Amino acid sequence: MDVADRSQSVTMADVAARAGVSRALVSIVFRGVPGASEASRERVMRAAAELGYRPDRRARLLGSSRSRTVGVVFGLQQEFHTEMVERLYEAVESTGLELALGATAPTRSEQTAVQRLLEFRCEALLLVGPAMPHRDLEELGGQIPVVVLARELRSDSCDVVRTDDELGARFAVEHLVALGHREIVHVDGQQAPGAAQRRRGYHAAMAAAGLEDRSRIVPGGLTDEDGERAARELLAGQVLAGRSHPTAVAAFNDHCAAGLLAVTRQRGIAVPGELSVVGFDDSRIAGLSSIDLTTVAQDSATLAEEALGLALRRAEGSDEPAAEVVVPPRLVVRGTTAAARRR
Numbered sequence: 001m002d003v004a005d006r007s008q009s010v011t012m013a014d015v016a017a018r019a020g021v022s023r024a025l026v027s028i029v030f031r032g033v034p035g036a037s038e039a040s041r042e043r044v045m046r047a048a049a050e051l052g053y054r055p056d057r058r059a060r061l062l063g064s065s066r067s068r069t070v071g072v073v074f075g076l077q078q079e080f081h082t083e084m085v086e087r088l089y090e091a092v093e094s095t096g097l098e099l100a101l102g103a104t105a106p107t108r109s110e111q112t113a114v115q116r117l118l119e120f121r122c123e124a125l126l127l128v129g130p131a132m133p134h135r136d137l138e139e140l141g142g143q144i145p146v147v148v149l150a151r152e153l154r155s156d157s158c159d160v161v162r163t164d165d166e167l168g169a170r171f172a173v174e175h176l177v178a179l180g181h182r183e184i185v186h187v188d189g190q191q192a193p194g195a196a197q198r199r200r201g202y203h204a205a206m207a208a209a210g211l212e213d214r215s216r217i218v219p220g221g222l223t224d225e226d227g228e229r230a231a232r233e234l235l236a237g238q239v240l241a242g243r244s245h246p247t248a249v250a251a252f253n254d255h256c257a258a259g260l261l262a263v264t265r266q267r268g269i270a271v272p273g274e275l276s277v278v279g280f281d282d283s284r285i286a287g288l289s290s291i292d293l294t295t296v297a298q299d300s301a302t303l304a305e306e307a308l309g310l311a312l313r314r315a316e317g318s319d320e321p322a323a324e325v326v327v328p329p330r331l332v333v334r335g336t337t338a339a340a341r342r343r
Contacts, residue, residue, distance in 0.1 A: 010053040019047035069098045070311050071117030073110060074128040076103040078222060079255065079283045080298070081128045084149060087304035088126065095312055097123075114140065123315040126307050127151075129193040141322075145314030147307045150298075151193035159314070160324040161307040165194040168296040168329040169201025170208075172250040172278040175294070175331055177209045180340035181248040181276060184211070187220035187230040187260060189252035198280065202250060216246070220256045227251060227259025235267060247275060247340045254279035254286045254295055261291065261336065272338035282332050292335035299327050 012030075016023040021040060028035040029044040036044070048054075072088060074081040085101065092099055100120050102113030110132050117125060124145035130137065134153065140146055141157030148160045169186075176184050186202040189195030199217060206215045220230045234246070251257035257279035261271060269275055279286055282297030306325045313320075 010051045012053075014051055015044060015048050015053050018051055019043045067121040067123055068096060069100050069120065069122050070308070070315070071100045071102055071114075071120065071122035071125045072128065073102045073104060073113045073117065073125065073130065076105045076108075078129070079285065080150070080253070080281045080300075083283065083300050084128050084304060087300045088308060090301070091304040091308045095308060097308070097312065097315075111136075118144065124311040126311060131191075131193065145311060147310050147314075149303060149307050152197055155322050157322060159307075159310040159322055161303055161310065162324075162326060163194075163298045163303065163329050164326050165197035165329075166201035166204070168280060168298075169198040169250065170205040171296055171329065171331045172280070173202055173205035173209070175333070175337065176248040176250065176276060176278065177205070177211070179248075179276065179337060182211055182340070183214060183246040184248045184250060185216045185218055185234070185246040187218045187227065187249055187251045187256055189256070190219055190221055192222050192252065195252060198252060220252050220260075222253060222255065224255050224259035224262070227256035227261075228263050229259075230256070231260040231263035235263070248277070248337070249275065250278045250280075252280060254281045254283045254291075254293060257293055257295070257336075258285055258291055261293075272336050273341070276337040276340070278337060286332070286334070294334045294337040295332050296329050297332045298329055302327050 012026050013023050016026045019026070021044060025036055025040060026044050029041050070092070072085060074085055076082070088099060100117055100122055102117045104110050104113050110130060114125065122144070124147065125140070126147050126149055129150040130148060137146065137148065137153065138155060138157050141155065146158040148155070148158050150162055151160070152162055152165070153160050173184060184206065186199065188199050203212070203215055206212055218230050218233055220226045249260060251260060257277050261277055264275055265271060271277060277293065279293045279295035282295045285291055286293040286295045306327070310323060310325070
């Protein structure tokens with residue numbers, strides 16, 4: 001019999017007999033409610049450890065009207081989404097809640113992930129960067145408490161927790177302008193959540209610097225491959241040669257920036273000597289020594305804490321109007337940006 005089978009065969013009565021206390025006292029200890037002395041708690045926990053006993057939370061919840069479970073829908077192939085899940089697990093420890101994960105992928109839709117979590121009796125849903133239409137989100141928010149993470153949304157039924165994407169894009173452009181760059185291209189995220197706000201921030205920062213007529217958007221996306229494609233478009237258009245070639249790029253996210261870096265370096269373009277590059281998210285790839293990417297960091301820990309706080313209040317019956325929490329980003333300067341060369 002393996003450890004898992006052994007722990008399932010041990011009952012609360014077995015723990016009570018080993019500890020020399022009543023079954024009711026064992027129940028009090030594992031529910032974490034008042035009624036047991038510190039000495040009794042220690043005796044019960046020691047007996048449970050010796051027997052390999054673990055309480056079956058699912059069985060306890062069967063008799064309860066609450067599941068104490070929050071569902072999380074996230075993109076399995078998106079690094080920032082998986083980082084958010086990690087932060088949510090850190091934040092959930094002190095709440096008494098459990099997380100149930102619903103991953104999306106090219107072969108698994110958001111609708112499928114949501115439906116499975118609803119069947120799991122989740123008390124609330126956290127949707128990380130959802131792509132589903134506004135109307136569907138509003139309808140879902142009318143059925144169950146919903147917190148939308150990392151997407152701007154004007155909603156009457158869903159709470160929203162997001163980074164100030166527009167401000168983050170402004171930080172990127174302002175950093176490049178301060179280094180003397182004037183020909184700054186934005187490789188955008190097209191239809192991805194947050195892309196419109198980052199485009200808006202780019203245009204606003206370029207206009208504020210008196211560079212509005214030099215603004216240029218190149219289609220990008222979420223992945224390394226999208227960044228590689230954008231780099232090839234820049235090179236094919238010969239915009240990296242001649243009088244008006246860009247000296248800097250603000251990319252939609254870190255993976256898009258990494259793909260762009262791979263192609264430009266392969267073509268012999270020095271980074272940051274000839275081209276400075278800024279990403280967005282401060283994901284793990286940005287800190288790799290081979291990438292060393294200047295980027296805009298999202299405060300994922302604060303995003304997770306705020307989202308779980310809203311989900312908990314909704315699950316406990318709060319009927320306050322839908323809230324929006326906007327968390328400021330910060331610039332992280334590394335090795336892919338430098339002063340523009342004088343012409």
